[in-house]
Each structure stands twice: as C-alpha cells, then as structure tokens.
Amino acid sequence: MALKSIKRREKDLTFLEKLYIPEILKGLTLTFKNMIRPKFTFEYPEEKFIPPSSYRGRPVLVEDSNGEERCVACGLCSRVCPALAIEVQAGETEREKERYPEKFEINMLRCIFCGFCEEVCPEEAIIMSKDYELAFSNREDAIYGKDKLLVPISQIQDKIDFLRQYK
Amino acid sequence: MPKIKIDNNEIEFKPGQTIIQAARDNGIDIPHFCWHPELSISGNCRICLVEVEKIPKLVIACSTIASEGMVVHTQSEKTIAARNAVMEFLLINHPLDCPICDEAGECKLQDYAYKYSVGESRFTEEKVHKQKHVDLGPRVMFDGERCISCSRCIRFCDEIAKSPQLTFVQRGDHVTITTYPGQQMDNPYSMNTIDICPVGALTSKDFRFNARVWDMSATKSVCPGCSRGCNTEVWVRDNKILRLTPRYNPQVNSYWMCDHGRLNTFRFVNAEDRIDSPQLRREGQLIKVGWDEAFAEAVSRIKSFAKDEVAFIGSAYATCEDNYILAKFARSVVGSSNIDFVRRADNNFGDDILKQNDITPNSLGAELVGVSPSKSGLGIEGIKKGIKEKRIKALYVIKEDFINVDPEIENMLSKLDLLIVHASNQSKTTSVADIIFPAATYAEKNGTFVNFEGTIQRIRPAVSTVDADRALDGFEMSRLDKFGTSFDRWARGTKHDAKATWKILTSLAGLLGHKMKFKMAEEVFEEMASIEAFKGLTYDDLGEHGVKIKTGNVEEKVNA
Numbered sequence: 001m002a003l004k005s006i007k008r009r010e011k012d013l014t015f016l017e018k019l020y021i022p023e024i025l026k027g028l029t030l031t032f033k034n035m036i037r038p039k040f041t042f043e044y045p046e047e048k049f050i051p052p053s054s055y056r057g058r059p060v061l062v063e064d065s066n067g068e069e070r071c072v073a074c075g076l077c078s079r080v081c082p083a084l085a086i087e088v089q090a091g092e093t094e095r096e097k098e099r100y101p102e103k104f105e106i107n108m109l110r111c112i113f114c115g116f117c118e119e120v121c122p123e124e125a126i127i128m129s130k131d132y133e134l135a136f137s138n139r140e141d142a143i144y145g146k147d148k149l150l151v152p153i154s155q156i157q158d159k160i161d162f163l164r165q166y167k
Numbered sequence: 168m169p170k171i172k173i174d175n176n177e178i179e180f181k182p183g184q185t186i187i188q189a190a191r192d193n194g195i196d197i198p199h200f201c202w203h204p205e206l207s208i209s210g211n212c213r214i215c216l217v218e219v220e221k222i223p224k225l226v227i228a229c230s231t232i233a234s235e236g237m238v239v240h241t242q243s244e245k246t247i248a249a250r251n252a253v254m255e256f257l258l259i260n261h262p263l264d265c266p267i268c269d270e271a272g273e274c275k276l277q278d279y280a281y282k283y284s285v286g287e288s289r290f291t292e293e294k295v296h297k298q299k300h301v302d303l304g305p306r307v308m309f310d311g312e313r314c315i316s317c318s319r320c321i322r323f324c325d326e327i328a329k330s331p332q333l334t335f336v337q338r339g340d341h342v343t344i345t346t347y348p349g350q351q352m353d354n355p356y357s358m359n360t361i362d363i364c365p366v367g368a369l370t371s372k373d374f375r376f377n378a379r380v381w382d383m384s385a386t387k388s389v390c391p392g393c394s395r396g397c398n399t400e401v402w403v404r405d406n407k408i409l410r411l412t413p414r415y416n417p418q419v420n421s422y423w424m425c426d427h428g429r430l431n432t433f434r435f436v437n438a439e440d441r442i443d444s445p446q447l448r449r450e451g452q453l454i455k456v457g458w459d460e461a462f463a464e465a466v467s468r469i470k471s472f473a474k475d476e477v478a479f480i481g482s483a484y485a486t487c488e489d490n491y492i493l494a495k496f497a498r499s500v501v502g503s504s505n506i507d508f509v510r511r512a513d514n515n516f517g518d519d520i521l522k523q524n525d526i527t528p529n530s531l532g533a534e535l536v537g538v539s540p541s542k543s544g545l546g547i548e549g550i551k552k553g554i555k556e557k558r559i560k561a562l563y564v565i566k567e568d569f570i571n572v573d574p575e576i577e578n579m580l581s582k583l584d585l586l587i588v589h590a591s592n593q594s595k596t597t598s599v600a601d602i603i604f605p606a607a608t609y610a611e612k613n614g615t616f617v618n619f620e621g622t623i624q625r626i627r628p629a630v631s632t633v634d635a636d637r638a639l640d641g642f643e644m645s646r647l648d649k650f651g652t653s654f655d656r657w658a659r660g661t662k663h664d665a666k667a668t669w670k671i672l673t674s675l676a677g678l679l680g681h682k683m684k685f686k687m688a689e690e691v692f693e694e695m696a697s698i699e700a701f702k703g704l705t706y707d708d709l710g711e712h713g714v715k716i717k718t719g720n721v722e723e724k725v726n727a
C-alpha cells in the first residue's frame with residue numbers, strides 16, 4: 001500500500017543526464033560563449049545611449065532658426081494631454097502669427113510620455129525629444145518652463161525628419 | 168393653430184412665423200449664421216437652405232414664412248448637399264487661423280465645419296487676403312479674413328444699440344466691414360457684437376488671448392452694474408474671473424449687456440486691494456487679526472452702547488439675504504431701528520435700452536427686506552445728523568463706501584466711537600474703520616437681487632474663498648478645477664479669506680446671545696419668504712430667469 005502512493009516523476013533522467021558531466025559542459029559552453037560575445041550594456045553615464053528616432057523622450061519646444069518659438073499657444077497640447085501636464089498662457093505679439101506663449105510649463109511629474117501633444121500640435125512646435133535624463137530633487141524643479149523646454153531646431157532635426165516621414 | 172411638417176414631425180406655428188422660428192420653438196435646430204432671433208432678417212449666409220415640397224428650388228428657412236400644410240425637409244439629400252456647398256464656399260477664403268483664434272471652441276463656423284461639411288476643399292488657388300488687425304473701436308478688434316460677412320454686427324448696431332456705426336464696403340470676395348468715415352464703433356453696447364459674431368472676426372480687446380474657452384468654468388450670475396440686473400455668465404479659470412458674457416433672459420436683458428457692466432463689474436473681485444483678513448484698529452493702526460478676535464472685539468464694543476446710539480447702513484450692492492440679516496440683527500439683536508441704505512443714482516448713466524440710472528443692483532431688494540427706518544428709527548439723513556450731534560456713537564456699515572457718497576461724511580465719521588465695516592476692497596471708509604470684516608463679493612456667494620422692475624434673480628458663487636470650496640460647495644467646475652492638486656501651479660489661484668455678510672452677522676448674533684440657525688443663503692431666503700413680496704418663493708422657483716414679484720408701493724418709492 002505504501003509503495004503505491006510514491007509518485008513517479010513525469011520524466012526520469014536519462015542515463016546521460018544521470019552522468020552529470022555532459023550537462024555541466026553544456027552549461028559551461030554557454031557561459032564561455034557569452035564571455036566572448038559583444039556586450040550590449042552601457043557604461044552609463046560615461047557612455048550614453050542614443051535612442052532611435054521613434055523614441056519618446058521628454059517633450060521640448062522647437063526654437064526656429066530665427067530664435068523664436070514656433071508655438072502659437074493654441075492650447076491644444078494642453079487640452080489633449082491626458083495627464084494635464086501642460087499649462088500654456090497665451091499673449092499677443094507683433095509677429096505675423098499674433099499669438100505666442102507668454103508662459104509654457106510642463107510638469108514632468110505629470111507627463112506620461114504618450115506623445116499626444118506632439119501629435120496634436122498644428123505648428124510642429126512640440127516634439128518628443130530623445131532626452132531621457134530627467135532627475136530632480138523636488139516637485140518645483142520638475143515643472144519645466146520655457147527656459148528648459150525651448151531647444152534649437154538643429155538639435156532635434158532628426159526627430160522632425162522622422163515625424164515628417166512617418167506621422 | 169396652423170401646422171407644418173418638418174422632417175415628419177407635425178408642429179404648430181404662430182401665423183407669420185418663419186420656418187426657422189417655428190422649428191426653433193419646437194426644438195428643431197436649423198443651422199444659421201446670419202439669422203439671429205432678435206435681429207432683422209438678412210438672409211445672406213444661405214446655410215439655412217431647406218427643401219420644401221412643391222417648391223422647385225431650395226428656400227432659406229430664415230425668411231420663408233411658414234404656411235399651413237408646408238412639408239419641410241432639413242435632412243434630405245438635396246438639403247445636405249446644399250449645406251455642404253455653402254460651407255465649402257464660406258471656407259474658400261477663410262484662413263486656417265483656429266489655433267490662434269480666440270473664437271475656437273465656441274465658433275459656429277468651426278462647429279458647422281464638423282457637422283455639415285465633408286471636410287475637403289477643392290480650392291487650390293491663393294486665398295484673398297484682408298486686413299487682420301483692425302481697430303474698430305476702443306473695445307473691439309476686427310479681423311477681416313475671418314469675417315463671413317453675415318452682417319449681424321451691422322444690424323446689431325443699427326437696430327439694438329441704435330447707433331449705426333458699421334457698414335460693408337467693397338464687393339464680392341473683397342467685401343469687408345468698416346466704420347463710417349471719422350467714426351469708431353464705440354457705442355455703449357459695442358461688445359455684444361463679439362458675442363453674436365458667429366466667427367472670431369470680432370474679438371474683445373480686454374479678453375484677447377487670455378484663455379481658451381474650454382479651460383474656464385461658466386457660472387450663471389447677474390450683473391451688479393445697475394438696477395437692470397442683466398443675466399450673465401461669469402467665466403473663471405484658476406479662481407480668477409476672466410470675462411463676463413450676457414445670458415439670455417427674455418424679461419430682463421434679452422441677449423445683451425452693456426460694455427460698462429461687462430468690463431467694470433468683475434475687476435474688483437480679482438483686485439490687489441482686497442481685504443484679506445479681519446482687521447482691528449489698535450493704537451490708531453489697522454492690524455490684521457483672526458476671525459475670533461475680531462468677533463470678540465466687535466461684540467464687546469457693540470455691547471458698550473445704548474441701543475439708540477447704534478445705527479446701521481445696509482447696501483444696495485449687497486444681496487437680499489445680507490440686507491435681511493442686517494435688518495434682523497439691528498432690530499432684534501441690537502434693538503435699534505436706525506437703519507437705512509444709500510440710494511445711488513447717476514443721471515448720466517441710464518438710457519432707454521438697458522442701462523438704468525440706479526447704479527446699484529438691489530435697491531428694491533434692500534427696501535423690501537426691511538433696510539429702511541421704521542417710525543421710531545432714523546433714516547440716512549437722520550443718521551448723519553445724529554452722528555454730527557453725537558447722538559449716534561456707533562455705526563455698522565455693510566458693503567458701502569460711505570465716504571464716497573458725500574465727502575462731508577469723512578469729517579463726521581471721525582466723531583464716531585465705533586465704526587464697523589464689511590468690505591471686500593480697501594476704500595476711504597475702510598481706512599477710517601475701527602473693525603473691518605472681509606466680505607465676499609457677489610461672485611463669491613449665493614444670494615438674490617431684485618431689479619428695478621421687481622424681478623428677483625439668483626446670483627451664484629463662481630470664485631472660491633477660504634470659506635467656500637469649489638468642489639464641496641457645488642460651484643461650476645472646469646476640467647482644470649476637477650483635476651488640479653496643490654502641486655500644480657495652475658491650481659494655486661488666490662483664495663481670499665472672506666465670508667458672506669449674512670454669515671458674519673449670524674456669527675456675531677450668536678455671540679451676542681441670539682442664535683440664528685442659518686447654514687446656507689438658501690435657508691435665509693426660506694425665512695425671508697415670510698415677507699409678503701417673496702411669499703412662499705424658494706431658490707428652485709427662481710430658476711435661471713428669476714421671478715417677477717409684487718413690490719407694492721416700494722417700487723415707486725425706490726424709483727422715484
């Protein structure tokens with residue numbers, strides 16, 4: 001009776017497996033293979049990861065080659081943002097497009113990097129950059145104003161080219 | 168009544184009505200740009216084209232008189248095709264300005280483009296360009312490219328404001344709006360053209376670019392600029408009033424309000440000089456104190472006077488509720504019948520359109536709830552005299568810059584032993600007061616005003632204070648209000664520490680040993696409803712448009 005209750009394993013070890021050594025060798029081969037394989041980790045921060053163009057890093061505002069922002073403060077990005085991260089206050093300017101953002105703030109603690117703002121912007125003025133380095137030590141620092149958001153167009157040209165092709 | 172059939176619904180109409188009016192009265196909306204229920208028919212935009220059986224061509228619903236047995240189709244293939252064609256035509260020269268256009272979000276052209284247009288343009292040529300920054304008048308800007316030449320603004324100036332100042336010039340696709348030579352559009356109702364302009368061609372210089380309409384909350388209120396009491400909407404973002412717009416009320420102001428009311432009756436709510444905490448005079452200086460300290464001081468000092476030495480000044484700027492509680496406080500708590508309020512008239516203000524010479528919103532209400540001397544008490548002149556002769560030693564003033572009424576009073580007030588003031592902003596009167604209580608403005612509380620014709624109307628809180636919370640007290644909320652936290656800069660709008668006058672008085676009464684059990688303005692109103700004129704009314708009865716009450720001879724007395 002007692003013998004019957006001993007469960008047999010679903011699959012017993014074969015003779016070779018029971019020998020143990022071939023399996024050790026198999027394992028070691030994998031180890032040595034990986035030792036000579038090219039590595040894909042980075043020595044961050046000395047060495048930086050450069051993401052592909054489809055990457056959605058922090059949203060930035062495009063500063064055109066004439067040094068002015070493209071944004072016309074229409075507020076659509078602020079409206080579409082599901083996390084309510086963006087605050088825009090429009091003002092009047094003498095420029096041809098009579099409206100500009102007097103204040104433009106993104107709360108990076110609210111931003112969820114969905115890229116909706118980039119998608120909705122009628123002026124191609126807000127772009128999800130490749131910048132992923134976001135560290136702050138208090139809540140106030142996490143609110144980025146125009147000073148931090150405006151980025152010269154030359155620095156994000158590749159992102160813009162990508163968007164023009166695939167958006 | 169005769170009947171017509173619109174889209175298989177049989178509806179009744181009044182003889183002489185047009186198709187669009189008959190449809191509207193029965194809840195069917197026929198699209199329209201140039202037609203406006205209060206303006207003459209112009210029939211130029213053509214978006215209201217409908218198919219009428221037995222008429223070979225489509226007709227415009229705004230100028231076709233309904234007749235017995237007419238069968239109208241607003242959704243037929245032909246009608247839809249015509250509408251789409253009109254939209255395409257209107258959009259040919261229309262700029263792609265929506266992102267920089269203030270009208271976006273409340274633009275008829277934008278809405279109809281979604282509803283009635285296929286959304287494709289076959290026009291590849293260069294659009295006609297027109298002037299974009301035209302100063303039409305001191306308060307209104309004009310953008311020629313956005314104008315769809317509906318002529319509503321022209322008709323408004325001619326017919327409602329009674330000052331023809333605008334006209335069309337040029338022809339065809341170059342047609343544009345301008346003022347007559349040497350004139351400006353500066354009539355006192357000019358800003359209504361901004362509301363009725365179906366597009367963003369006319370914008371308010373005061374509000375331009377201030378906020379997107381979808382970011383604000385809109386609260387139904389009443390203008391406190393004069394005794395007309397025009398119905399308004401108060402638009403608030405981040406707890407700050409950004410604009411007022413008129414709200415339709417057929418008995419009071421129709422669709423309109425005057426520019427003075429629109430521009431000048433909200434700034435003091437946002438102003439820098441708001442009284443932000445109770446203040447007491449100590450050694451000649453006003454110092455900020457807590458509510459409890461101010462209450463205690465007021466109670467002990469009021470107690471030190473004989474009842475006939477105290478006088479009360481109510482206010483035609485305050486609500487019925489405030490004035491009612493003041494009258495009750497004076498008569499049954501302090502026991503004085505020296506109570507009256509200041510009547511303010513500006514004989515240059517009124518006109519025969521909306522504006523009234525009585526530049527306060529509630530003189531009739533103040534009178535009705537008992538802010539007037541009874542036989543034994545002193546009226547305003549008596550009180551002034553009493554102060555001069557030192558028979559009145561303490562004065563309690565609510566919501567009234569008393570000194571401003573009459574500069575002579577300034578010297579008189581120094582004779583007083585005690586001056587208690589409820590005020591929302593600093594004024595000459597507060598600068599000489601002994602105790603100041605910060606009072607909530609009309610935009611921060613519930614209450615009622617009675618206009619010059621005896622229509623009693625509700626005001627509702629739109630701006631939150633320390634005392635009244637937007638969410639908990641059921642204010643209108645924008646989406647920003649709903650989701651803002653204290654960590655969001657945009658949610659940190661200023662909140663003043665002010666209370667409704669009736670609330671302050673109720674607390675004082677309690678400390679003086681007369682409990683008044685009111686928690687909400689509505690409860691004050693319920694008790695007030697025992698007064699003959701308000702018999703049995705509740706806030707619910709007043710609804711959005713108010714109720715006309717019997718004011719008896721009080722009306723003649725006030726309007727005299």
Ligand code: SF4
Binds near residue numbers: 117
């Ligand atoms: S959507 Fe674009 S143009 Fe509009 S406010 Fe945002 S960034 Fe500016």
Ligand code: SF4
Binds near residue numbers: 263274313367
């Ligand atoms: S008027 Fe209307 S459709 Fe034209 S730009 Fe302004 S919002 Fe857009």
Ligand code: SF4
Binds near residue numbers: 344
């Ligand atoms: S400015 Fe506005 S109201 Fe006046 S004609 Fe043009 S579209 Fe119509």
Ligand code: SF4
Binds near residue numbers: 395424426429521
């Ligand atoms: S007419 Fe009187 S109530 Fe109406 S908007 Fe003007 S000031 Fe206000």
